Amino acid sequence: MKTLQYIKIMLFVVTTINCNAQTSVVDIAQRFGETATGVYYKDLNNLLNPFEGTYLYTSGNTSFKITLVKVVQQYNGRYYEDLLIGEYEYIENGVLKVNTLPELTTVYNDQRSHNIDGNSIIYNNDRAWKCPLCATGEKRLETSIRDASTDSYALLFMRKVMAGSQEALSIKISQVTMTSYQVGTTPPPAFSLPFGEYTLIKQ
Numbered sequence: 473m474k475t476l477q478y479i480k481i482m483l484f485v486v487t488t489i490n491c492n493a494q495t496s497v498v499d500i501a502q503r504f505g506e507t508a509t510g511v512y513y514k515d516l517n518n519l520l521n522p523f524e525g526t527y528l529y530t531s532g533n534t535s536f537k538i539t540l541v542k543v544v545q546q547y548n549g550r551y552y553e554d555l556l557i558g559e560y561e562y563i564e565n566g567v568l569k570v571n572t573l574p575e576l577t578t579v580y581n582d583q584r585s586h587n588i589d590g591n592s593i594i595y596n597n598d599r600a601w602k603c604p605l606c607a608t609g610e611k612r613l614e615t616s617i618r619d620a621s622t623d624s625y626a627l628l629f630m631r632k633v634m635a636g637s638q639e640a641l642s643i644k645i646s647q648v649t650m651t652s653y654q655v656g657t658t659p660p661p662a663f664s665l666p667f668g669e670y671t672l673i674k675q
Contacts, residue, residue: 495511495512495552496508496510496511496512497514498511498512498513499516499517500513500519500553500592500593501516501517501611503592505592508551509550509551510551511551512545512551512552512553513551513553513554513591514544514545514552514553515544515554515591519593519611519613520542520554520555520556520591520613521542523540523542523632523641524540524541524542524556525539525674526538526539526675527539527640527641527672527673527674527675528673528675529671529673533563533565533566534564534566535561535562535563536560536561536562536563536666536670536672537560537562537573537672537675538558538559538560538588538641538643539558539559539573540556540557540558541557541558542555542557543555543556543557543583546582546583546584548582548583548584549582554591555583555584555590555591556591556613556615557576557583557584557586557588558576558586558587558588559572559573559574559575559586559587560572560587560588560617561573562664562666564666569665570619570620570621570664587618587620588617588618588628589615589616590614590615590616590628591613591615592613592614592615594611594612594613594614594629595610595611595612596610596612598612600614600629600647601614601629601644603631610631612630612631613630613631614627614628614629615627615628615630616628617665619663619665621661621664622661622662622663622664624648624660624661624663625648626645626648626663626665626667627644627645627646627647628643628644628645629643629644629645629646630642630643631643633671635671635673638673639673639674640671640672640674641671641672641674642669642670642671642672643669643671643672644668644669644670645665645666645667645668646668
């Protein structure tokens with residue numbers, strides 16, 4: 473019995489080693505938007521790790537809370553990748569507009585189905601969000617965010633900062649994906665999440 477268990481364990485180890493050996497590994501910081509079948513886009517330098525956590529922006533009775541989690545070696549049917557996923561809660565003038573936080577524990581076949589997802593590393597000269605205050609070589613993150621109440625998408629940029637003595641996340645929401653509709657029909661609902669730049673305090 474022990475011999476059989478040992479054989480099973482060894483077969484599993486050998487199979488795992490073979491699978492890993494056959495998978496090309498590319499640093500996510502070197503991907504530059506291109507993908508190839510069978511490749512593993514890995515966070516070799518743990519650039520995604522500092523973004524993990526729960527962050528909160530408040531202004532009066534309006535608040536925006538984001539929770540971010542890193543998942544590793546996720547397979548989307550074509551390639552593997554390390555990925556930052558997340559969900560959020562948005563309250564505007566005391567009214568709950570949308571809350572997807574309970575979905576964070578859902579494990580999808582494709583983890584990019586979460587309402588926040590991404591792993592694109594950007595630098596301080598990126599035209600979409602220039603950063604004159606960024607240190608030379610400082611790396612930020614570009615992800616996407618889905619407005620669950622309207623099923624529309626926008627870009628969500630992130631930068632780790634300090635707000636006084638507190639860890640914080642500086643974000644920018646912009647570039648909503650346009651939805652086409654026929655003339656004479658009811659246009660789709662507008663993107664309801666807050667546009668612009670905000671600083672969220674780590675909880």
